[in-house]
Amino acid sequence: MANEGKDNSIKGDNRRKKKNFLTRKIFVNLLTMGIICALTIVLAATGLKWYTRHGEEIDVPDLKGLTIARAVEKLEEKGLIATLDDSVYVKNQVPNTIYNQSIAPGSHVKVGRIIHLTINASQPPMISIPDIADNCSVREATMKLTVLGLKLGTQEYINGEKDWVYAIKVNGKNVSAGDRIPYGSTVTLVVGDGTYFDSDFEDDIPVSNSDDIWEEEDDTGSDINPL
Numbered sequence: 001m002a003n004e005g006k007d008n009s010i011k012g013d014n015r016r017k018k019k020n021f022l023t024r025k026i027f028v029n030l031l032t033m034g035i036i037c038a039l040t041i042v043l044a045a046t047g048l049k050w051y052t053r054h055g056e057e058i059d060v061p062d063l064k065g066l067t068i069a070r071a072v073e074k075l076e077e078k079g080l081i082a083t084l085d086d087s088v089y090v091k092n093q094v095p096n097t098i099y100n101q102s103i104a105p106g107s108h109v110k111v112g113r114i115i116h117l118t119i120n121a122s123q124p125p126m127i128s129i130p131d132i133a134d135n136c137s138v139r140e141a142t143m144k145l146t147v148l149g150l151k152l153g154t155q156e157y158i159n160g161e162k163d164w165v166y167a168i169k170v171n172g173k174n175v176s177a178g179d180r181i182p183y184g185s186t187v188t189l190v191v192g193d194g195t196y197f198d199s200d201f202e203d204d205i206p207v208s209n210s211d212d213i214w215e216e217e218d219d220t221g222s223d224i225n226p227l
Helices: 002-052 067-076 138-146 199-203 210-219
Strands: 058-059 081-090 097-102 108-110 113-119 125-126 156-158 165-170 173-175 180-182 186-192
Touching: 067 081, 067 097, 113 156, 138 186, 165 180, 186 210
Parallel strands: 081 113, 156 186
Antiparallel strands: 058 108, 097 113, 125 180, 165 173, 165 186
C-alpha cells in the first residue's frame, strides 16, 4: 500500500509539472505573439511615415521658362508630380517651355502633390472666324474677335450704315465666317461711315425737264430771250 501511495504521489507531481510547463509555454507563446504584433505595428507606422514623409513640406520650385523635361525632372527630385494640362501661345517666349504652373513658386506643399503645367506652344493655334460680316455692329464684332485672341487693326470705311460691319479683312484679303487664321492675327473691319444711298429714295425724286420749263414760261407771254 505504501508503494502504491508513493506512485500516486509521483504521478500527481508529474501532472502538476506538466501542467505548469504547458502554462508557461502558453504564456511565452502569447508574450512572443504580443511582441511580434507590437513590432509589426511600429515598423509599419515607421515605414509608412518614411514612405510618405509624413508632415514634411516641400518648397515648390520656379518652373517658368524651363523646358518640359527639366521641369518634370525638378519636380520628381522633390517628390512632386508634374502633369501637362494646357498650352498657350506667347510670341515673345521660347517655344515648348513652361509658361505657367498651378501652384506658385515658393509655396509649401506635401510630397506627392500634383503640379499642373501650362506650356508655351511652338505654333499659334488656328482660330475660326465667327459670323460677323454684315451681321453685327463694330462693338459686337470687337468683343467677339478680341475674346478669341485676335487683334483689331485700323478700320476701313465705306458708304453704309454707321458702325455696321460689312466685311472682315486679314492681310488685305476678305475672310468669311468659318475661315481659320492664326491666333493673334490682326483683323481689319470694313465699317459703314453713316453715309449711304437709298435707291428707293432716289425713285421718289422728281426729274425736271429744262425744255418743259422754257415752254411753260413761253406760254405766259414773257420775253424769255430778248435781243
